[in-house]
Amino acid sequence: DQLTESGGDPVQSGESLRLSCVPSGFAFNLYAMGWFRRGPEKERELVAAISADGKMTYYADSVKGRFTISRDDGLNTLYLQMNTPERQDTAHYSCTRNGGRMYSLSRYSYQVSGPRTQVTVAS
Numbered sequence: 329d330q331l332t333e334s335g336g337d338p339v340q341s342g343e344s345l346r347l348s349c350v351p352s353g354f355a356f357n358l359y360a361m362g363w364f365r366r367g368p369e370k371e372r373e374l375v376a377a378i379s380a381d382g383k384m385t386y387y388a389d390s391v392k393g394r395f396t397i398s399r400d401d402g403l404n405t406l407y408l409q410m411n412t413p414e415r416q417d418t419a420h421y422s423c424t425r426n427g428g429r430m431y432s433l434s435r436y437s438y439q440v441s442g443p444r445t446q447v448t449v450a451s
Contacts, residue, residue: 329351329425330440331349331351331422331423331440331441333421333444335348336447338448338450340451342413344411345413346409347363347408347421348405349361349406349442351404351406354425356404357401359425359426360377360378360379360425360432361399361406361424362375362376362424362426362431363377363397363422363423364421364435364441365417365421365447367416367418368419370419374435375388375421376396377433378397378406382401384431386431390416394411395408396409410447415450418448421447422442422444422445424442425441
């Protein structure tokens with residue numbers, strides 16, 4: 329089971345960015361998914377999560393109203409739309425798979441992670 333992220337690029341503050349994640353080796357539509365990040369000298373943080381059916385989502389307070397998580401089961405892709413990114417959003421972002429259909433706020437529930445993609449926001 330694997331996940332592969334893409335879309336991490338250097339951007340200016342306020343410039344929108346979209347991360348994508350493509351799974352392989354498992355039935356994407358059966359699992360809740362999440363995006364984690366780890367910034368410089370910061371702890372790993374669950375940024376956003378989405379249920380397997382796409383009907384329920386979670387956002388960390390730090391990104392609420394700016395980021396949107398979505399999934400396209402037909403294209404087998406998970407997205408993280410980052411609008412008005414700020415310098416503090418600079419981090420390594422990783423796509424992760426939860427153990428079941430509903431997401432959890434515990435990082436230990438996420439069993440598979442991608443290799444990460446770097447997002448750098450310049451002020």
